[in-house]
């Protein structure tokens with residue numbers, strides 16, 4: 401399968417800050433690839449380079465096989481962009497926002513109107529066609545930004561935190577639409593802070609940290625490679641954790657991760673680990689046994705969950 405995006409040793413410097421320190425990755429046609437990472441890890445910088453809003457300082461970036469320094473216009477027309485901030489025009493109505501954008505891509509008025517109607521139906525916004533943007537809730541604005549990104553039938557859609565701030569229903573609706581795009585063969589690149597979103601949508605994930613890529617793989621592969629299958633959350637204040645616990649867990653073949661609000665214990669056999677809690681002085685009512693998930697991988701790889 402062809403690569404839609406290829407990055408080799410991509411670097412970006414803002415003044416004294418090396419925001420990207422030579423990252424390399426490839427995005428395959430038709431896949432949904434997610435970028436995870438703390439605030440400031442370099443995800444948006446990478447996205448902006450892909451859609452041509454930020455210059456490539458170091459390395460090589462190709463989009464649809466074309467090397468980009470600043471993405472040429474004919475490549476831009478193949479990319480749909482959902483930026484982190486909603487940058488809709490508040491003075492225009494919902495449908496006008498789409499039509500103006502269509503005009504920027506060279507759509508004639510009639511064509512833009514037809515496409516706008518189609519997209520408003522796709523995103524469930526028909527009854528808001530003539531509403532003013534400022535009347536829309538955050539979730540509806542997000543849906544409109546996604547509709548706008550699709551106006552030119554892009555083969556690649558880059559979404560920077562597409563569902564941040566949305567309620568669960570709105571998030572599920574966006575996921576459903578993104579899955580539909582995927583079934584149509586559209587390549588999706590997204591950033592997210594929601595591990596569930598990454599698990600639900602992405603075929604492959606890149607975990608970024610301080611301008612580098614720490615790990616890459618499908619959600620399942622990352623869990624298999626970077627953590628044990630079962631987790632016990634120990635939600636007691638750290639000062640009440642029995643002394644020597646980490647050594648006892650390690651001696652039983654498990655691992656311990658300290659997070660800001662407690663401890664996570666990992667094991668190949670969750671039931672067996674659970675059975676040992678009492679003997680280690682941990683009250684079971686303050687513990688929760690569950691399968692390990694992507695959040696465990698993220699916390700482990702990027703440093704225990706403290707804020708940057």
Ligand SMILES: Nc1ncnc2c1ncn2[C@@H]1O[C@H](COP(=O)(O)OP(=O)(O)OP(=O)(O)O)[C@@H](O)[C@H]1O
Pocket residue numbers: 414417419437438439440441442443444445446484
């Ligand atoms: N235009 C800019 N000028 C100066 N510094 C910038 C600029 N854009 C980003 N940075 C810095 O580069 C680093 C990477 O920022 P970037 O926005 O790519 O991170 P991110 O992973 O997308 O974070 P978030 O999850 O908060 O969106 C940060 O330290 C940020 O402050």
